[in-house]
Amino acid sequence: MSVTPCGFARTPEKGLARLHWAGDDWAVDGRPADVPALRPLRGLEIEWPDAEVPELAELALDGLLRLAAAGIPLTADRAARWVPADLAALLTDRAWLGHAADGTARCLADLRREEHSIRLRRLAHPTPAPKISIVMSSKRPGLVGAALAQMERQRDVAAEVLLGLHGAAFEQVRAAVESCALPVKWVEAEASVPFGEVLNRAAALASGDYLAKWDDDDWYGPRHLADLAMALTYASADVVGTTAEFFYLEPLRATIRRTTFASGAGYPSEVWSDHVAGGTIMLSLAKFREIGGFPPISRAVDLEFLKAAQRAGTRIYRTHGLGYVLRRGLSAEHTWQLPLAHFLKVAANQWRGFRPSLLMEAA
Incomplete structure (x- = not known):
């Protein structure tokens, strides 16, 4: 997969945005899900498409994995039925969202967000055991x-x-x-x-x-x-x-x-x-x-x-x-x-x- 987390931003400048299906690909608040433009976001909240058709489910899953491979933090309150169990568990683990940035030296918000991003990357970049x-x-x-x-x-x-x-x-x-x-x-x-x-x-x-x-x-x-x-x-x-x-x-x-x-x-x-x-x-x-x-x-x-x-x-x-x-x-x-x-x-x-x-x- 050619998409990488190169350029990941530790500290987001903006909050969560909405990731939704736009017919043939994912979009963010009505715009194409362009990775460089997503770097300043805290993450993306997924709105699931009606993907009962296998081809659509496969296309939607590939799009999610591309975003995960880029290190974009993804989250959802539930997972669609066609999402693999390991990815579904990560997407619905929303503990990282429980930490708000407060400007103190003990703040965990950025750290927990990055940990979530790394777990997603690991799923999206499977590597044979070297x-x-x-x-x-x-x-x-x-x-x-x-x-x-x-x-x-x-x-x-x-x-x-x-x-x-x-x-x-x-x-x-x-x-x-x-x-x-x-x-x-x-x-x-x-x-x-x-x-x-x-x-x-x-x-x-x-x-x-x-x-x-x-x-x-x-x-x-x-x-x-x-x-x-x-x-x-x-x-x-x-x-x-x-x-x-x-x-x-x-x-x-x-x-x-x-x-x-x-x-x-x-x-x-x-x-x-x-x-x-x-x-x-x-x-x-x-x-x-x-x-x-x-x-x-x-x-x-x-x-x-x-x-x-x-x-x-x-x-x-x-x-x-x-x-x-x-x-x-x-x-x-x-x-x-x-x-x-x-x-x-x-x-x-x-x-x-x-x-x-x-x-x-x-x-």
């Missing part, structure tokens, strides 16, 4: 078990794990690895080996069609990899990743969501970009090798890899970040060193405790 090699370097054996457990939760993909032990011995993680249901390949590297080189040594063991980078201390929703594969497919991208949008600030016990850069410039999802969250980079294994792998350096590995990808002429697409939460403690604990005050400055939303998107399914 073979993905997950590459992760860790110097913290105590985090490996939890990271592997999140990898095991991944749905609609066939995954293997490539584990680079950075200054840690396999014996320290043996129990976690042997209890993991996924196939795990591992390498040991001295602590003095640059981070990027450890990733490359692990990635050399890959047998999947795609390579996905994973950070040991972050949280990933169960559809994280499947959503990346979906975005790669509908965008026809070479490299895909998510926004770095949700952060859990451990010392403050707070979750923030950012939708702008520190400069104030917008930080949208579903766009072509030179920036994606480093812990979410995914691309075909062939393209990874063509780029030359990760730069064998200790810091800014993700940034330099994306720069190298651009120099190689790759197309980088940034999809939604609702299935990913970055953990931030004191700056010295991370290769991406920014003070906690920075994250508070860029926060569009802020909540007490661990409050990820519902798409994380309580990761």
Whole structure:
């Protein structure tokens, strides 16, 4: 399906509009359902056509799926009999409409609307389960078990794990690895080996069609990899990743969501970009090798890899970040060193405790 959510607007400028059948296609308040013109809307309320004729039902369903594929939030108080059960359940789940925009930092209206949009996209963009090699370097054996457990939760993909032990011995993680249901390949590297080189040594063991980078201390929703594969497919991208949008600030016990850069410039999802969250980079294994792998350096590995990808002429697409939460403690604990005050400055939303998107399914 050529229709994509590229250009999705997080914050609508207008309310709901009426989606109705206009003889041979859907219309919005009497006008053709043109996707760019629909972006500012909160969503579309469906008025069902009399589609007892099978051909008409098929045509109407195709039109709804095109809108869902574009990320347009759709809703209805009931579903027509010819609507498949999974789509009907989403269309009639109107919980997201119960949140009104109030301008506060705790407002959930935009988030719940986007979650609804993403669930619709997943139905409209079915993607065959890809073979993905997950590459992760860790110097913290105590985090490996939890990271592997999140990898095991991944749905609609066939995954293997490539584990680079950075200054840690396999014996320290043996129990976690042997209890993991996924196939795990591992390498040991001295602590003095640059981070990027450890990733490359692990990635050399890959047998999947795609390579996905994973950070040991972050949280990933169960559809994280499947959503990346979906975005790669509908965008026809070479490299895909998510926004770095949700952060859990451990010392403050707070979750923030950012939708702008520190400069104030917008930080949208579903766009072509030179920036994606480093812990979410995914691309075909062939393209990874063509780029030359990760730069064998200790810091800014993700940034330099994306720069190298651009120099190689790759197309980088940034999809939604609702299935990913970055953990931030004191700056010295991370290769991406920014003070906690920075994250508070860029926060569009802020909540007490661990409050990820519902798409994380309580990761």
